[in-house]
Amino acid sequence: MVMSALDLKLKRMPRTVRVGVVAGGLSEFITIQAAIDWCENQAVPAPAAATPYTVEIWPGVYDEAIVMADYVNLVGMDKEACIINQIHVTLVTMAEGCSVSNLTLIVTSDATAGGFGIEHDFTHDVAFP
Numbered sequence: 001m002v003m004s005a006l007d008l009k010l011k012r013m014p015r016t017v018r019v020g021v022v023a024g025g026l027s028e029f030i031t032i033q034a035a036i037d038w039c040e041n042q043a044v045p046a047p048a049a050a051t052p053y054t055v056e057i058w059p060g061v062y063d064e065a066i067v068m069a070d071y072v073n074l075v076g077m078d079k080e081a082c083i084i085n086q087i088h089v090t091l092v093t094m095a096e097g098c099s100v101s102n103l104t105l106i107v108t109s110d111a112t113a114g115g116f117g118i119e120h121d122f123t124h125d126v127a128f129p
Contacts, residue, residue, distance in 0.1 A: 015043070015051065020058030032062055032074065032084070040069035047071035049097055057082045057103065068095040076103035 017035045018027035029035040032055060039053040040046075047053045052071040059081035066074070066084065072095070076082030084091060085106045092100060 016054045016056055018056045018058060019062075020060045027058060031064055032057060032066055033064055036066065036069050036072055039072045052097065061085055065089045066092045068093060068098045068100075070096040071098065073099045073101070074103060075101050078102070079104060 017029060017039065019029045019032050019035045020027055029038065035055045039055065043053060045051045047069060048071055052073060054073045054075055057074060057076045059078050061083045063085050065086050068074075074092075079102045082102065083104045083106060085108075087108045089107070091105050091107050094100075
């Protein structure tokens with residue numbers, strides 16, 4: 001199997017991936033969901049209780065709904081400047097052993113449609129530090 005330069009770089013990292021525009025250029029991912037998906041499907045070792053991953057989110061407004069993966073944590077670099085924003089949707093769907101911290105979450109809704117900020121079925125161990 002031939003690995004891309006990005007896969008080789010990320011596999012050497014200490015289980016942290018970066019999202020957004022960082023000093024000196026782009027990070028590994030431009031969307032939060034792409035970083036979560038990489039952790040869930042391609043990271044070695046796979047996320048688990050003993051080997052959790054962190055998605056480090058750089059300042060910006062991220063217009064996306066997030067579906068978390070087991071043992072993947074989201075950490076914003078600046079609560080006021082790291083914003084996840086959507087309209088009429090569940091903004092974050094939680095998974096086992098994950099956490100969301102140092103982020104601003106905004107769900108906009110009107111009288112005709114609803115949305116949830118965070119969906120959690122209470123069968124998973126999650127944290128909001």
